[in-house]
Amino acid sequence: MRVNEDTVLRGQRVMLVPYEPHHVIRYHEWMKSEELQKLTASEPLTLEQEYDMQHSWREDNDKCTFIILDAVRWDQGCPEDQCMVGDVNLFIVDPENPTLAEIEIMIAEPTCRGKGFGKESVRLMLFYGVSTLGISTFQAKIGQENTKSVQLFNKLHFKEVSFSPVFEEHTLQWKVTDEERQQLLDTVNFTVKSYRNMKVSENQEINNIQ
Template sequence: MRVNEDTVLRGLRVLLVPYEPHHVPRYHEWMMSEELQKLTASEPLTLEQEYDMQRSWREDNDKCTFIILDAVKWNQGYPEEQCMVGDVNLFIVDPENTSLAEIEIMIAEPAYRGKGLGEESVRLMLFYGASTLKTTIFQAKIGQENIKSVQLFSKFHFEEVSLSAVFKEITMQWKVTDEEKKKLLDSFCVSVESYKQIKDMK
């Protein structure tokens, strides 16, 4: 999605940056993992196909993707590829109406799991969806066995709305009220910055 091509969402422990071609080799390494393929219901791609996918996520109006960076490493001057820990996405159900979106989160680096980075990344993405894309209904489709993800989205008031026995998948949903939106926008530390500017400063 072009709308976020120069957007950085900075929290306390993570930075969300647009998915760029230089991220692809590391992302491709992640997706060779059978564990991640299972958790994300993905098929392995060639490196060339991964580059094609990155271009699609950048150009298509129904996909909004950010790479999750470790803010501590970033601030210490590590190369961006070495700061990568996962990704977070919004898939717009109808590009003409951004009020409904499906959210996905992946912490690909095992050492970063269970440390709150996923929770902060989801919060930043909900903030971005509600404030910039005007999303008012968020959905998450989660494998039944992925208890940690179910627990994560439950923290954000997502509730189970359906269960697919065929796909062994739970659909959770959060309808954002005006009061909840205000709390989301006001209750935590986030700054929205220019990706080009922060790269130039590094």
């Protein structure tokens, strides 16, 4: 989606930034991992295919993705591609029902797992989906062996609605009530910034160093 092309959601531990071409090489390296391919039910892509996928996520109206950055490392001056820890995605399940979306989360960097990055990223994406995209029902499809992701979504009000023995996959769902929606809007701690301005500031700092 182009709606988030200039949006940065800044939490306590993470920053969600739009998926840009300069993120692709690092992302492509992640997805060579057989572990991540299994956890995300993904097939390995060529680098060219990965660039095509990035373009699709940017242009298609039924897809929304953010790259997750380590906010602390960013504050310490770490280059953006070295701050990347994963991604979080939403995509519209049924074009005739734009209020229903599937959510995916991947913390690709092993050293960044178990530190709250995933939970905060999902909460920020749920907020964005509710407040900006008008989503009222979220689904998450999670492999049987990915118990940590199941536990994460359970903590965020998602309930299992089905299990596929064929695909060995749980489907969890959260239908957002008016009370839960207001609670989400009131409790998510974040700021919204311009990605374009963030990049301008970064380039100015690099020029000053040079």
